[in-house]
Each structure stands twice: as structure tokens, then as C-alpha cells.
Amino acid sequence: MLAAPVLAAGESGEPIVKPLLTADQPLVFGGPVEVVKAPGDSVLIMGPAGSGAPYDGTFQTPFGTPNWHGWTHHDYTVDGTSHWQASDYQAEGLNGHGPGNLAAWCGEDFPSCGGADEPGGYGNAYRDDLVWSAPVANPDQPCTVTIGCRLNYDVEPGYDYVRVAVVLASEAVHVLAEFDGKAADVPVDLSFTYLPGDYVGPNADEVKVMFQVTSDGGWSDEDCGWPTVGACQIDDVGVSLSNGGTAIFDDFQDGTLGNWTAELPLGVGDFAQLWSKLEDLDPCRTNYSPQVAFIDDGLVVPGVGPSHCITW
Numbered sequence: 001m002l003a004a005p006v007l008a009a010g011e012s013g014e015p016i017v018k019p020l021l022t023a024d025q026p027l028v029f030g031g032p033v034e035v036v037k038a039p040g041d042s043v044l045i046m047g048p049a050g051s052g053a054p055y056d057g058t059f060q061t062p063f064g065t066p067n068w069h070g071w072t073h074h075d076y077t078v079d080g081t082s083h084w085q086a087s088d089y090q091a092e093g094l095n096g097h098g099p100g101n102l103a104a105w106c107g108e109d110f111p112s113c114g115g116a117d118e119p120g121g122y123g124n125a126y127r128d129d130l131v132w133s134a135p136v137a138n139p140d141q142p143c144t145v146t147i148g149c150r151l152n153y154d155v156e157p158g159y160d161y162v163r164v165a166v167v168l169a170s171e172a173v174h175v176l177a178e179f180d181g182k183a184a185d186v187p188v189d190l191s192f193t194y195l196p197g198d199y200v201g202p203n204a205d206e207v208k209v210m211f212q213v214t215s216d217g218g219w220s221d222e223d224c225g226w227p228t229v230g231a232c233q234i235d236d237v238g239v240s241l242s243n244g245g246t247a248i249f250d251d252f253q254d255g256t257l258g259n260w261t262a263e264l265p266l267g268v269g270d271f272a273q274l275w276s277k278l279e280d281l282d283p284c285r286t287n288y289s290p291q292v293a294f295i296d297d298g299l300v301v302p303g304v305g306p307s308h309c310i311t312w
Contacts, residue, residue: 108221145240268301
């Protein structure tokens with residue numbers, strides 16, 4: 001139930017404005033009343049059927065047809081913004097390059113949180129992937145992927161992470177190294193061997209390498225709960241493949257991400273839908289009218305459902 005507050009009058013005897021909510025238009029009008037105290041504390045806006053509220057909160061028309069009546073739904077695990085960029089932010093110490101050096105930075109230009117905190121850093125609820133993929137010469141043979149770079153990282157330990165990973169055909173992200181806390185100019189040298197059944201891509205012949213930054217819902221430069229100069233900067237990134245001899249190297253000095261792509265992850269799915277004729281667990285009580293339910297029907301995120309329930 002929703003209600004709008006009405007403020008009481010002061011001791012000065014000034015006229016009180018009494019709200020009036022009209023059912024045919026959602027506006028509040030005012031008019032003076034000759035009382036010292038406010039005539040009420042709340043105005044009923046929405047309530048259950050039969051309450052007398054102008055809006056009853058049902059999800060159907062007077063004829064029983066499902067209707068959202070202005071309500072909206074959204075998958076908030078989908079973020080349309082990548083925070084990867086080529087930048088000189090905190091990059092001068094990487095591999096001894098000095099001032100003017102550029103690196104791939106995952107972060108934002110936040111203002112300083114005060115004191116010794118420098119401007120910039122990273123925010124809450126990050127899921128930022130920087131990826132590179134390429135086909136191998138012979139997908140019937142294994143391929144060893146070798147990854148090297150220099151890395152700065154500064155994230156809240158135990159909650160936020162910088163990872164180096166590869167993606168497999170099962171859609172699993174296989175983490176090769178994970179970093180949290182703070183360190184500068186860390187040499188990274190990793191390798192992983194793909195087997196023929198591990199390759200990804202439309203022709204099942206590609207390897208996929210990923211740098212990933214994840215953060216939880218609080219304590220970062222965004223809310224100043226954990227000021228940093230992160231999340232991370234990577235530079236002098238080299239990747240080589242044993243199957244076919246492909247090799248790349250990126251130092252980001254041209255101001256771009258080079259061979260790498262900032263990839264936005266998929267959300268978990270927007271499962272809010274209007275359903276009719278849903279059964280109740282209690283056999284003595286039923287409500288077949290349209291309702292909002294969050295059900296994995298196998299259509300919202302194809303290939304991951306549906307989940308099963310005997311009451312649907």
C-alpha cells in the first residue's frame with residue numbers, strides 16, 4: 001500500500017493545505033482549511049481490491065486481460081558500459097616505461113575521496129572482460145596458449161578481483177591466475193593447453209583469452225569505502241599459440257586497445273512476466289488472475305532452462 005504524507009501546521013495559525021487526490025488524474029491539489037492541526041496523516045493511493053484506493057495494484061484490465069499498468073521490469077545484471085580503456089593513468093611504472101606510457105586500464109575518473117587518495121579508481125558491481133580470440137591451424141590437435149604481461153592491480157582484498165582466464169567450449173571460464181589487494185608492475189607469465197574439445201567460436205576452432213575485473217556491490221572508489229588507484233592496468237601483453245604459430249603483442253601506445261576487445265557480459269536474464277492460471281501450493285486457495293512471477297521458462301536465456309515445477 002502506498003500513502004502520501006501530509007505535514008501538520010505550525011503554531012502560527014497559518015492556513016493548512018489539505019491534499020486532495022483525484023481518481024481520474026494522479027495530481028494533488030491544495031486548499032486552506034480552518035483547523036490548527038492537519039486533518040490527516042496520509043492519503044491512500046494504492047491498496048488491495050475493495051480498499052477504496054484509486055489504484056488497486058492488479059495486473060489486469062476490467063475484462064481480465066493481463067496488463068502491466070505502468071510497471072516495468074529490468075535485468076540489472078546487464079551493464080551497457082565497459083570500463084576498459086587505453087590510458088596513461090598509473091601506467092608510468094609499468095615495465096620501466098616512465099611518463100607518457102599508455103596501458104589498458106579498467107577504471108573510471110572518480111574524484112579523490114580526500115586525504116592522500118588520488119583521483120580515479122574503480123566502481124561497484126563491475127564485470128568487465130577484455131578478450132582476444134583467434135583460430136588454431138588444426139582444431140583436431142591441442143594448442144598451448146602462452147600469455148605474458150605487466151600488471152598493476154589495486155582492489156578490495158577478498159571481495160574484488162582481477163583475473164586472467166581462458167574460455168572453454170563448455171562456456172566455462174577457466175581462471176589461470178587471480179589477484180586481489182594491491183601490487184605494482186607484476187610480471188605475469190601463464191600458459192594453458194586447449195584440447196580439441198575445448199575450442200570455442202562458430203567453427204569450434206578458436207582459443208579465447210580474457211582479462212576480467214569483478215567487484216561486489218560496495219566499498220570502492222565509487223562510494224569511497226575503499227579508495228584505490230585501480231582496478232588494474234596491464235601493459236606489454238603478448239599471447240602466442242603453439243598450434244599455427246599465431247602471436248600478438250600490444251603496448252597500447254596508439255591509444256587503442258589494439259587486438260583486444262572490451263566485451264560486455266550477458267545478464268542473468270529478465271524473468272519477470274505476467275502469468276495467468278497459476279496454481280497455489282495450498283489446494284484450498286487459488287488465484288487464477290494475472291500475476292507477476294519470476295519463472296525460468298527456458299526462453300528468457302535459451303539453453304539454460306527450463307526449471308521444473310509441478311504447479312505450472
